[in-house]
Amino acid sequence: MPGPDRTDLDYLFVVAVALIDTDGRVLVQQRPAGRAMAGLWEFPGGKVERGETPERALIRELAEELGIDTDHACLAPAGFASESLGARHLVLLLYVCRKWRGIPRALDASALRWVRPVELHGLDMPPADKPLIGLLDALL
Numbered sequence: 001m002p003g004p005d006r007t008d009l010d011y012l013f014v015v016a017v018a019l020i021d022t023d024g025r026v027l028v029q030q031r032p033a034g035r036a037m038a039g040l041w042e043f044p045g046g047k048v049e050r051g052e053t054p055e056r057a058l059i060r061e062l063a064e065e066l067g068i069d070t071d072h073a074c075l076a077p078a079g080f081a082s083e084s085l086g087a088r089h090l091v092l093l094l095y096v097c098r099k100w101r102g103i104p105r106a107l108d109a110s111a112l113r114w115v116r117p118v119e120l121h122g123l124d125m126p127p128a129d130k131p132l133i134g135l136l137d138a139l140l
Contacts, residue, residue, distance in 0.1 A: 009089045015058040016045030016129070017095045018078065018136055019104065025116055026136060028123065029065070029109035041113070041123040043094065043132070044104075054093050065109065068102035079135045083128040092128045096139070 019027040028041040046061040048054055055072045062068050074097050081092040106112045115123070117137040125133070 010087060012085065012088050012090045013048040013054070014045060014090060014092045014128075015048055015054045015061065015095065016043035016092055016132075017058055017062065017075070017097050018043055018132075019100065020096060020098045020140065021114060023114075024140055025114040026120065026140070027066075027104055028113050028115060028120070028125075029106060030111040030113075032108070032110045037126050039110075039124070041125050042129055044109075055095075058095060062100070065107055066102075066104040066112075067107050068100045068104050070097055070100040074099040078139065079132055081128045081131045090128055092132070094132050094135075096136075 021027070027044065029044050031038050031040050031042060033039070044062060044065050045058060046065070048057040052060070055075050058075060059070060059072070062070060075095040076097070078094045078096045080094060081090075083090045083092070104112060117133070117140045120133040120136065
């Protein structure tokens with residue numbers, strides 16, 4: 001029976017990062033055509049694979065998606081979001097990062113944009129990302 005007391009949910013853990021540049025802007029990427037939620041803007045990141053810590057998964061995802069490298073010590077936990085996906089339940093862990101090596105490139109996205117936190121409210125973003133916008137706006 002569906003509801004808040006279900007114990008048979010399959011959880012999907014996803015990590016994302018708010019990369020913050022020296023001007024206080026946040027990097028978002030646009031989901032490419034042919035993928036679920038194509039065209040939406042999102043924080044870079046991805047699924048936590050079996051045996052990975054969230055931080056290790058995020059470091060891997062940043063290398064794969066943006067061609068940048070960072071260290072565990074540069075990832076500060078900021079918050080999380082929880083979203084039902086039918087039979088699965090998404091738990092999105094958001095980190096903030098201000099230090100990385102390399103220049104972010106759209107290796108796995110249609111486009112990248114640097115935006116002020118308040119501008120995130122005007123972007124078409126996935127449902128799980130939206131609750132994190134207010135948090136970032138308040139933090140930055």
